Amino acid sequence: MKKARLKDVAVLAGVSQGTVSNVFNRPELVREELRERVLAAAKKIGFRGPAPAGRVLRSGRSNLIALVVDASLHYILNDPFGQKLLSGIAEVCDAEHIGLTIVSADAERRDGWSIESAIVDGFILFCITEDNTLVELARRRGLPFVAVDSGEVPGAGAVDVDDRTAAAEAARHLTGLGHRRIGILSLEMDDKERTGLVDEARFATISYTTPRSRLLGYRDAFAEADVDPADVVVYECLNDAPSVEEAIRVMFAPGREHPTALLAMSDTMALAACGALARMGLSVPHDVSIVGFDDVPEAERASPPLTTIRQPVEEKGRVAARMLLAGEREHRVLPTSLVVRASTIPAPSEKRSARAAREPAPVQDL
Template sequence: MSTSDRPITLKDLAQRLKVSTATVSNAFNRPDQLSRALREHILAEARRLGYPGPDARARSLRTGQSRIVAVVLAETLTYSLNDAVSSELLSGVTEVLDAHGHTLLLLSGRQAGSPRQADALCHPGSASMADGFIVYGLMPGDRLINELPAQRPLVGVDFHIDARPTVHVDNEQACYAIARHALTHAPQRAAIVSLRLTVEPHTGRVSQEQDYLSADHTITRARLDGFQRALSEQGIAPDDVPVWNIDENVHAVCAPVIAEILDLPAEQRPDLLLCMSDRIALTALTLAEQRGIRVPQDLRLTGFDGIEEGQYRAPRLTTVRQNSIEKGRVAARMVLGLEPAQHQRLSTQLVLGDTCP
């Protein structure tokens, strides 16, 4: 093979540009080390000459690092990319990774259509490539975590992992605050619509036959504790407030449960729904409007998350806004060693909309 026929190498590109090989490497792997103009010039010349960039496998063997960070998602990839909350978190993660020359690898802890308890990491071999892991969401079990390389940095987001750092909001206090606001106008019949709260998968009204997960296993138990603390303060026995559980935070799963609630006889139908997600609350709002149930006159609603959809439509949703983008940034910085790997609890904001003034 002649010199002109062989693929261009990093060294060749550096010689053509009259820069060091380290500078070319930084353009691909550590963009924060170069000016924007210089990096764009190097990348443009690399594209023109057909140089694809440093070989990740060779670099991994040479340095012991792949410069890949994996985000292990509790849901399917399709759901996670379409869900407003998880997509914001991923945006925060990639913002940090892009700035420090790392690549994102997405892995799903749940195969499409599989039951919650049958957790299986999507292609465990892929996980061995990553330098660190961010585990996000209401995970179906601990077996998945045990499949990840124990020596790599790992941060949980909305998920508790023994002896590993986590990033959360104060779910109990946030739900206490919004329930306390909602209860300033005493309801006749309050109800709670929870999210993935029971040990065994269950969608529908929760009975004494279902056991709740502990607050160490799901953030939604902390949210329930916050609701119930506010109810107790108002002299309402928590055991007298029915709880409906939803196992998947999507409209198709929410709708039948909400329909069951709203189709109760008027004298049994709740006039206050404390919902553990904006998706649940927005589903309730849509179905109430279809039935001629006025919000907030006949039914008051609260949500949790602060997604844009809840603030753009009328009536605007009363909710708790959490900064999911910042959650992603913090988790990524921890995994990269840019800030101490320790438990962090981010603040939330009570958003007073029209569904529960």
């Protein structure tokens, strides 16, 4: 038995197709007697109600919005930042009875469920890797979208935090505590999955905006405090434990004067760094102070609780979803704040560091 259609019901009930449609969608427009006849006919041939695919084709609305990420679904569901973002979006979806789906724009594949094939009313773009590929794809698709953490996007909504200012605040906290030799754990700077030390040449080629802005912010604070750029080492990581471990191994290589403090561009990395340092026998904050970024829930529960930059991730999700549904196209910048916990303490005394300064100069990376 083939699946019953509106038309089949119409024929059996002896009414027009439009009437059957009305019975299901606007019953109040149909006389009761007739309505019941139609319903009876529907039941008789096992009609399950109007097929959504047809409805969407005609109406153009699917009541579904997508969060697009340039990572795997699995990644985003397990990343604290991703979870919070989703959670915020979900709140709005709940309130509006809108569905939520995740689109992975990981590979360049166009098959399956992708930006080009997803049946949705709009996108929220989250570029972990601050690329603008997603923006390009979304634009091509011609659906409304809001970009998160991608800076201003002409013709679309955007929600951000002021990364540069926030990063400066984090770095200022450290310089205020007297730290002068500082290591930076940076997020990826492009989509090449590269890890390693960052020199000026590399800095000049950064294509993702988040790491660039934060790096600039850190530098702002260093300049204010007259920190010698030669005492700052930057390592590009992948926001996972292995690459952070690698960074720590390099920064804290034996025979080399190591940083007294670390600035991490995500709490995930900061926490990974704590672990790596512990395995090397170094204690946080006694041997090394660490400032994270994001203030994920784990940051507070960690030991020691992490000093970090709080950014309202869930709120980002909420705002993005609301903007998308309301069709707004502003660029909104959400506030951040420094949360001081126990992972940062004053740098070791001047004397000690002065002595250190007379020792042979360390390799200089930046």
